[in-house]
Amino acid sequence: MSNANLPEPSLDRVDGRLKVTGTATYSAEYQFKNLAHAVLVTSKIAKGRITGLDSKLAEAAPGVLAVISHLNSPGVPGYPSVKQPAERAPIGTAFRVFYDDFVYFSGQPVAVVVAQTLEQARHAASLVQVNYQTEKHETDFEANLAKAAVAQSVQRNKTSPFQDYDRGNPDAIKTAEVKLESTYVFPTQHHQPLEPHAIIAVWEADDKLTIYDKNQGVKSAQGNLASTFKLPRENVQVNSPFIGGAFGSGIRVWPHTIAAVLAAKKVKRPVKLVLGRELMQTSVGSRPFTVQKLAIGASKDGLLTAITHEGIGQTSTYEEHLERTILATRAMYACPNVSTRYRLLNLDVNTPTWMRGPGDATGMFALESALDEMAHELKIDPLEFRIRNHADRDPERNLPWSAKSLKECYRIGADQFGWNKRTLEPRSMERNGLLVGYGMASSLYGFHRHPSKAKAIMLADGSVVVQSATMDIGPGTGTAMTQIAAKMLGVTPQKIRFDLGDSSLPDAPGQNGSATITSVGSAVHVACESLKKKLLALAAAMPGSPLANSRFEDITAKTGRIFPIANPSAGISYSEILKYHRLPQVEVTEESKPGPERDQYSMYSFGCHFVEVQVNPLTFEVRVTRVVTCADVGKIINYKTARSQSIGGIVGGIGMALMEESVMDHRFGRYVNTDFAGYHIPVHADIPQIEVYYVDQPDVYVNPIGSKGLGEIAIVGVAAAVANAVFHATGKRVRQLPITVDKLV
């Protein structure tokens, strides 16, 4: 066990100083002499057509350079020409900006105003007159539930994981000794990173585009823009070195990005577009509204006998967003009979997207709530119930786990939390007149690893530059990569610079799916290993070299010196090697990618959360007073940044459990809580002491560094642990998030 609360000699964030002193440059902060400002005009209706768009007043307003809409757009080369007569976009069409007169959701961009200053653009945007022909919209998920269906993309793909799934006997649930059925409602949530999405678009030449953009993947943004604007890939440069949080909102290229690029093309100047907070809910996706029906069966002695899990997720009318909602249920517990169904409901809303722990956070809220309900029904301690149903192999794929220390997580978490002080009955614990509840939940997150490249360069002075087109949306990528490089090369971290967030660097996946350390960390590891080998060979070739006959296994390096393990005093420094060979630098680029191990093992991160809440029996206010979390994510690279990830996940989970919800008025198909006064995320006062523990054992099968993903498992299960604690405190089971005062009255 390792306690992340203990001071560890973890490397400080390499860019920490830049960030806290405000000297890190974020997308909206780049300076250009002739920068113009763009403000979007967005639709007021949820469905219909634009019958008229009068921009005369706006165009005449001071400072205005252009008003662009479907009527005069310079056009996006990657879009097909508009059909005559025009038709609504078929399912599977990414939203096309200023393309035709159709309205698909309230808040859709219908025009963009470009002006000399932001204030001028904002004012002129208010002068654009848009007339609509309204059609009846459907945005109410629960009212339209009956229309949910198997996604078209799933119908086409027989091997899709979202196909109906039955393990064992699908009817087993009917004959279960004890059976519970419940419906869990998960509201629409939005990522709401503190930094709103922002872009500066610069056309360097007619066929050459540079953007400074908030996103989670410079390479995917580059590829997307290259195909959208029919440009050679290398003619699109994406710069995104600093990102002020994203949580999934930056995985895709969204309409506002295209709008800014079009605007820059039209006015032939760099154009900046920053989304106001009021546009964040309709511009960059959401965690989809999801309804889940769970039936769970168990024997009286506490063994799961059957689970059926149906998930119905919200999507737009033009795209299908699928997520893992029901998938965790197949792998989490040893249950012989499991059936899952996944359906989508197309509504007149903008397309949802991945949000931290996509699908799993939603699905595990339902599954882990249902387990708690069953434990209560069986009068078994909820932790004991989970241990009894622990899956020793992956029951879905019938494969061994690459590594799994969930039982160890349970033990550490329970000990540190003091779980044994929990009384079985709900509403049986009290403190100072307040109801106290203990709740827990398991968590899991699938292992993802993608091919990644890294370049490692040794410079003449013995300093090192490592590069990869990876990202840092907050976890501290540069810090972890610096550590991996430092360890492999035996160079102090202060002599290493890690470059990221630049599309001209070696290929790397975007930052999502908790795959950065596992993929890019592996690439950095192998690139530095290969560099070290190259340097060893160069050292061996030096006259009288003490390393002349050394094999790679027999040497090591420390503080920039490479030496035989058996004879530490006989080394040569990296700078001496380069000096002798008169090399300004030595560099290698390596790729690291997954192999056949994926078919031999089932790979997941596992963990658990323990939560204490206090509930005021008169005013129903819920406060989380303590959290203990423990995860098995393989080898921990940097305790400090890892701990911050875990804390961030818990904070997000508390928000999910108690406050986050985008509320729509379905008469208008429009969100009503479009600012931070209405869309609540936790503030400091909501967050108690959070204790973080890791098993910290390398998973030797997953990759060369033995690390698995941490970013998302940190949030998965938290909402259920809170909801379970609320039930234990009050005896009231809330199955519809968030658990606000009105639901407990």
Add this chain to the structure above:
Amino acid sequence: MKPFQYVRPTRLKDAIEAVASDPNARYIAGGTNLIDLMKRGIDSSEKLVDINGLPLKKIEKRNGFLRIGALALNSQVAQHKLVLENHPLLAQALNAGASGQLRNMATVGGNILQRTRCPYFYDPVFPCNKRKPGAGCGALEGINRTHAIFGVSKNDPTQSCIAVHPSDFCVALSALDATVVAVGIQGERRIPFSNFHRLPENRPDLDTNLEKGELIVAVEIPDAVFTKHIHYLKIRDRASYAFALVSVATALDLENNRIKSARLALGGVAHKPWRLLEVEKSLVGQPVSEATFRKAAELAMQGAKAFEHNTYKLTLTPNAIIQALKNAVALV
């Protein structure tokens, strides 16, 4: 945001004339509410008269009352010795509002005149009788979880408004019988707090009885004995930095474990701070006990009326009253 003119007079008279003479002019103090309203196109003032150059910051004890200048910052008032000694309830209420940064910008006058947070008021796409008289009330049959349960008798949809006044400070001012001192072209007048904010009636666009151009120069709080058994309870969707779902300002004077006098006002339940005079009277002479508080809470709810999403307030409000009274006397 419309382009606007900006002036910063240093004499009271110039400021008042500038606003009184121009229908599109408005005072700006901390700007923490007004600027947001302008950005979202809810306020379309064409001239801003910045009053921060006026000498209205003083907090002083006068004969029989405490006088707080209209430009005193929320954070200054909440920390001021005279306030903490004489009217700690005000400090509690102020500190329950907004955030540290906002309280450092927000002024007393601006706080009193802040506008509702009703989402239908805040988004010009929705109908709102307060923003656009006659347009209808989006909240009436919409998302009305945070809305009023008192003082909403109007049934005519073109006139109704079920928005609540968002201020915490004002709830305490109301409980403490404050007076607003305003100066207009006609001179100075004193408006009792109970008559300062309005119920929507047939003019939901008007939040207060202040006349066009009148400048708040101070609030005055009469000397009172409420320093010990006081409590401002704010129930909200998170622990801090959220507007009240329901709030209770209460102050009690006790003698031999009986209530000698009581003050009680609610926030988050009406178009104005909701003072409970009848309940206060009923408490006088009663023993300090949970039973007493329960009876008071029950009485407080007479005439309450809920809408689709705020029925919980019918339970939460009386419970909050009981909790606040218990906290005021440290009764567990």
